[in-house]
Amino acid sequence: SPRRREAPPREGAVRVLPMGSSDMASQPQSDSVKVAVNVRPLITPELVLGCTDCVTVTPGEPQVQIGPHVFTYDHVYGSTGSSSSLIFEQCVYPLVDSLFCGYNTTVLAYGQTGSGKTYTMGTNYSGESNCGGIIPQVMETIFKKADAMKGDTEFLIRVSFIEIFKEEVFDLLDDPGSVAKAAAPARVPIQIRETANGSITLAGVTEAEVKSKEEMALHLARGSLSRATGSTNMNSQSSRSHAIFTISIEQKRTSSSASEKSTSNEYDILSSKFHLVDLAGSERAKRTGADGLRLKEGIHINRGLLALGNVISALGDEKKRKEGAFVPYRDSKLTRLLQDSLGGNSKTVMIACISPADSNAEETINTLKYANRARNIQNKAVINRDPVTAEMQKLRSQLEQLQSELLFSRSGSAALEELQLLQQKVSLLELKNSELYCELKEREMSCEQLAQRAIATQLEKDQLMLKLESARNGKSWDDIENAGSEQDVDLMKTYISKIQQLEAEVTRQKFTTACRNGLHDRLALDKGMLLDDLGSGCEVGTLEVSSEVDEEEKEREHSSIQEKLDMELQDLDKRLQQKEAEMKQFAKSDTSVLKQHYETKLHEMEQEKRAFQKEIEDLRHALAKLSSSTDECSHKMKDNYLQKLSMLENQVSQLKKKQDAHQQLLRQKQKSDDAAMRLQGEIQRIKSQKVQLQQKIKQESEQFRSWKAAREKEVLQLKKEGRRNEYEMHKLLALNQKQKMVLQRKTEEATMATKRLKDLLEAKKSTRDAHGTGASGIQVLLQKPDNISVNTIGFCTLTLYYV
Ligand code: ADP
Ligand code: MG
Numbered sequence: 074s075p076r077r078r079e080a081p082p083r084e085g086a087v088r089v090l091p092m093g094s095s096d097m098a099s100q101p102q103s104d105s106v107k108v109a110v111n112v113r114p115l116i117t118p119e120l121v122l123g124c125t126d127c128v129t130v131t132p133g134e135p136q137v138q139i140g141p142h143v144f145t146y147d148h149v150y151g152s153t154g155s156s157s158s159l160i161f162e163q164c165v166y167p168l169v170d171s172l173f174c175g176y177n178t179t180v181l182a183y184g185q186t187g188s189g190k191t192y193t194m195g196t197n198y199s200g201e202s203n204c205g206g207i208i209p210q211v212m213e214t215i216f217k218k219a220d221a222m223k224g225d226t227e228f229l230i231r232v233s234f235i236e237i238f239k240e241e242v243f244d245l246l247d248d249p250g251s252v253a254k255a256a257a258p259a260r261v262p263i264q265i266r267e268t269a270n271g272s273i274t275l276a277g278v279t280e281a282e283v284k285s286k287e288e289m290a291l292h293l294a295r296g297s298l299s300r301a302t303g304s305t306n307m308n309s310q311s312s313r314s315h316a317i318f319t320i321s322i323e324q325k326r327t328s329s330s331a332s333e334k335s336t337s338n339e340y341d342i343l344s345s346k347f348h349l350v351d352l353a354g355s356e357r358a359k360r361t362g363a364d365g366l367r368l369k370e371g372i373h374i375n376r377g378l379l380a381l382g383n384v385i386s387a388l389g390d391e392k393k394r395k396e397g398a399f400v401p402y403r404d405s406k407l408t409r410l411l412q413d414s415l416g417g418n419s420k421t422v423m424i425a426c427i428s429p430a431d432s433n434a435e436e437t438i439n440t441l442k443y444a445n446r447a448r449n450i451q452n453k454a455v456i457n458r459d460p461v462t463a464e465m466q467k468l469r470s471q472l473e474q475l476q477s478e479l480l481f482s483r484s485g486s487a488a489l490e491e492l493q494l495l496q497q498k499v500s501l502l503e504l505k506n507s508e509l510y511c512e513l514k515e516r517e518m519s520c521e522q523l524a525q526r527a528i529a530t531q532l533e534k535d536q537l538m539l540k541l542e543s544a545r546n547g548k549s550w551d552d553i554e555n556a557g558s559e560q561d562v563d564l565m566k567t568y569i570s571k572i573q574q575l576e577a578e579v580t581r582q583k584f585t586t587a588c589r590n591g592l593h594d595r596l597a598l599d600k601g602m603l604l605d606d607l608g609s610g611c612e613v614g615t616l617e618v619s620s621e622v623d624e625e626e627k628e629r630e631h632s633s634i635q636e637k638l639d640m641e642l643q644d645l646d647k648r649l650q651q652k653e654a655e656m657k658q659f660a661k662s663d664t665s666v667l668k669q670h671y672e673t674k675l676h677e678m679e680q681e682k683r684a685f686q687k688e689i690e691d692l693r694h695a696l697a698k699l700s701s702s703t704d705e706c707s708h709k710m711k712d713n714y715l716q717k718l719s720m721l722e723n724q725v726s727q728l729k730k731k732q733d734a735h736q737q738l739l740r741q742k743q744k745s746d747d748a749a750m751r752l753q754g755e756i757q758r759i760k761s762q763k764v765q766l767q768q769k770i771k772q773e774s775e776q777f778r779s780w781k782a783a784r785e786k787e788v789l790q791l792k793k794e795g796r797r798n799e800y801e802m803h804k805l806l807a808l809n810q811k812q813k814m815v816l817q818r819k820t821e822e823a824t825m826a827t828k829r830l831k832d833l834l835e836a837k838k839s840t841r842d843a844h845g846t847g848a849s850g851i852q853v854l855l856q857k858p859d860n861i862s863v864n865t866i867g868f869c870t871l872t873l874y875y876v
Pocket of ligand 1 (some may be wrong): 157186190191
């Protein structure tokens, strides 16, 4: 229908035709490259090998999952995704539309050998109508459209079928009639030429004009056969080569077109191409064997596929395309040939074919990756969420939270205020602290000064005292002044020690005097006996006299204390007796019985009174009733009632009086009871006091007794000492007597000797005077020296002894 031709790109396309793809950039087209995945079912050989399905398609999403990998595309067919029969309708039909509008379009099938590329493309179409491949459907659609547009458009439809094997282009439609081809394996490669306007042509390629779908199908079948025969010769060539089936359409509007179109250019020609590409298997060389030939093939194939991937990727990135980024078409023959179809405005669909078998998993993943890269499709957020990323996300959020908390705490007004307050407080306290510290220092210093002064004054005082002492001792003032300070210090020390000694003695003395105070009569008696015993022991006697005074004092004190305590005790006893007598008085009248009696009586009276009062009330009531009636009888009764009433009232008042009296009695009883209680308490107290006093007395006497025992012991000791002293004295006296006697004798002897010596000397004098020689006198003197010397020595010793 004419409407089909009204598509807007047509106008632009007319001027830039035939194939200037770069010129068509003026019409931006989004989604110039679409990627679809076709998952074929498990085929018999795979099932025989026991392979399982390892590919999952997310239902309702263009998403393929294999192991941990998830990929998203424009479309996913097969498996649990859309039905494969929708591939044409969703992906290819729009391309056919674009073709008729003048666009170059391309469909590429990519994937490993046996993944279903040929099947999906329908490259091996044999003419059977039930085949669901893309190429047959495209052919059918094109001819349907062309037929529909036949009225005002002339169509020139041609097909070409080439294959690229080891970077050489071969014509699959060459010499259709030749049967000898099979026998002539050396095919001639076709050269690629670039025309002046930049378009690519294949020199001498067969471009067969077709008038019908059947004719086209025949060419396709022949080409496929040619490829297949090649593969028999060249070791499964089909999977090692890229096959490109190209449909070119030239549309020429006829003059008999619709009236509204007649104004436009009469010679409009639209020329466009549809490339249907069955790419070589994408599997790696190692999988197909590692011999040199295969490796080379692999390298070539890989180069082509890599280049194709790069081109598609570059085209897929809209930003790059707009910036006019370099598209590496020249990297391979494949991309060069497809250059005009893969550029700018052309529309391309890539179908990645995959096998679901787990044995192909590695290749399948590679295919999916390639397809993903080719389209630059962003995977959805749900995908590829591994634990590390999740952990990172968690940590990041935690970090954010902490940062915000930090920010808050930094700028938190409440906390800040509090902090400031605290800081102020701290500074205040610090100030106070320093002040106090200063004060303390001052105080310490003054204290030290005072201490020093005290020491100094002490020193001065001591010095003065020393001087005073010296002065008292009769030293002259100058001597005192001259006394060296060093001497002073020594003296002071000795004095101090002396003072201490004296003080200690004084305290000891005090203690002994305290011990001796108040001695008992018996001790005095003992003392008398002791004195008798000692007799002339004067020293012991004086000691005993002084101790006697102490003991007497002590004895007196003790007796006075005892007396006082006894008095107290007696007093207490007296009081106790008194109280107990009082108590007895109270107890005499059996108050409790009385009280009970009165109380019961009181209660009875109360009840009686109440009964009376009730009766009175009743009577009054009756009276009131009677007063309302006026007959005779009632009057009488009224009087009667009144009498009764007055009587009752009398009784009540009497009862009240009695009750009052009883109550008074009871009150008195209570009072006396209270007094009794008080007395009881007092008695108790006195008793406890008495016990205490007795204890005290006991304690006192105990103390005295122990002291007395100690004293007696001391006395006994003293007695012993006295006896010893006496004995010593007697001994000494005897010795003395003896020595006195010796002395007397010796002195007598000495006087005798001196007398004799005198006599002798006088006699000598007289004889010398008479005879003139003193020789005999000297001889006598010399004869007696021993005697004299012994006496002299004895005298001397005695003298010394008495001194
Ligand atoms: P390739 O061309 O990628 O090497 P083929 O198209 O030759 O792979 O397919 C290999 C085998 O898988 C063929 O026997 C074909 O019949 C089968 N096959 C491929 N795709 C499908 C499909 N969608 N449904 C059923 N069988 C399929
Ligand atoms: Mg194939």
